[in-house]
Amino acid sequence: MCMEDRAHLGTAFRSVRSRPGPAVVIVGLCTFMVGVAGCSRGNKCIPGVSVECSCANGRRSAQVCAAEGTFQPCQCLGLAIPPPVKRAPDAAVDCLAGQVPIPGGTFWMGDQDLDKSKPVHKVTLSPYCIDKTEVTVAAYRICVQAGACPPASATVDWKGIKPEDKTKWSQFCTWGKRGYDKHPINCVDWTQANAYCEWMGGRLPTEAEWEYAARGSDGRNYPWGNQPPDATRLNACGSECASMAQQRLDASWTPMYADNDGWPATAPVGRYPKGASPFGVLDMAGNVWEWTADSFADYNSEPATNPQPSRHDDSPRVTRGGAWLSELAARVRTADRFGLVPGYRINSLGFRCARGAKM
Numbered sequence: 405m406c407m408e409d410r411a412h413l414g415t416a417f418r419s420v421r422s423r424p425g426p427a428v429v430i431v432g433l434c435t436f437m438v439g440v441a442g443c444s445r446g447n448k449c450i451p452g453v454s455v456e457c458s459c460a461n462g463r464r465s466a467q468v469c470a471a472e473g474t475f476q477p478c479q480c481l482g483l484a485i486p487p488p489v490k491r492a493p494d495a496a497v498d499c500l501a502g503q504v505p506i507p508g509g510t511f512w513m514g515d516q517d518l519d520k521s522k523p524v525h526k527v528t529l530s531p532y533c534i535d536k537t538e539v540t541v542a543a544y545r546i547c548v549q550a551g552a553c554p555p556a557s558a559t560v561d562w563k564g565i566k567p568e569d570k571t572k573w574s575q576f577c578t579w580g581k582r583g584y585d586k587h588p589i590n591c592v593d594w595t596q597a598n599a600y601c602e603w604m605g606g607r608l609p610t611e612a613e614w615e616y617a618a619r620g621s622d623g624r625n626y627p628w629g630n631q632p633p634d635a636t637r638l639n640a641c642g643s644e645c646a647s648m649a650q651q652r653l654d655a656s657w658t659p660m661y662a663d664n665d666g667w668p669a670t671a672p673v674g675r676y677p678k679g680a681s682p683f684g685v686l687d688m689a690g691n692v693w694e695w696t697a698d699s700f701a702d703y704n705s706e707p708a709t710n711p712q713p714s715r716h717d718d719s720p721r722v723t724r725g726g727a728w729l730s731e732l733a734a735r736v737r738t739a740d741r742f743g744l745v746p747g748y749r750i751n752s753l754g755f756r757c758a759r760g761a762k763m
């Protein structure tokens with residue numbers, strides 16, 4: 405973890421010096437690693453060099469560079485693993501860092517042009533907060549290190565997957581890959597996503613909250629308006645993705661737009677400000693599909709106020725937003741919805757969090 409990540413992780417950093425030396429005797433995890441001056445040669449650590457970090461009890465410890473680019477976790481003498489942070493998820497609270505406040509309002513949810521999104525119906529929501537971007541690999545790692553989240557996986561998984569498909573599709577999982585800290589965490593199941601949001605003091609958004617944050621109340625088709633998707637507004641399957649599929653998957657994919665959007669698979673979050681929603685929320689179209697709190701159910705025409713998630717154990721959960729491999733513009737419309745079994749881990753599926761808001 406290097407200095408460039410400070411702002412991104414939101415962790416309290418201050419500068420320290422690096423020093424050569426052996427590993428220290430270690431007991432317990434360090435909760436706040438503080439500045440890693442040993443990150444040199446770009447983002448690489450220097451083998452054999454240990455780097456100081458500060459611990460929650462004021463002590464200092466070290467993390468050791470075991471091999472280039474692979475720091476051992478920083479650990480501290482005499483510290484227990486901190487308990488997961490849990491707060492009342494729907495208390496009237498301020499938004500967390502990295503979240504956008506969404507004022508309460510009424511909108512028409514659904515889309516008559518999309519089979520699974522009919523009928524259009526009126527929904528009213530109280531104020532809430534939602535993450536401005538998808539949850540990143542680096543953010544999820546902090547939750548794992550705190551002992552609150554199950555470790556993510558570097559492999560995909562779904563019912564009936566063949567070994568050769570597991571190998572083929574797992575190459576796009578972002579967990580455990582160098583240089584992917586700012587990419588969305590993917591290949592996580594619904595339970596992992598839910599655990600992360602609860603640890604942050606929030607929850608997964610309902611699909612109504614997700615849709616309102618993506619389109620506001622003017623009925624637009626996409627977060628940015630009604631103009632068709634293009635390479636400046638989102639990371640879907642452009643020419644770069646079709647080329648990659650041909651080379652790495654021996655597959656012929658039809659691009660959604662002719663231009664190159666710069667990212668053949670996942671992109672670092674927040675890269676497409678021109679694709680922002682009316683509330684300034686990013687990545688609501690493309691990059692990765694996102695888990696929501698709801699089990700999938702057909703809509704009805706009844707107006708609803710703050711609809712709560714219907715939850716049916718292992719029934720498919722609603723996912724939203726389309727992804728880097730989406731070929732059809734319909735898949736990145738704000739009202740489009742898709743149900744996936746909560747235990748599936750998919751390389752085009754991640755999540756973001758929400759919480760009730762004080763406004």
Ligand SMILES: [Ca+2]
Binds near residue numbers: 639641642669728
């Ligand atoms: Ca792309």
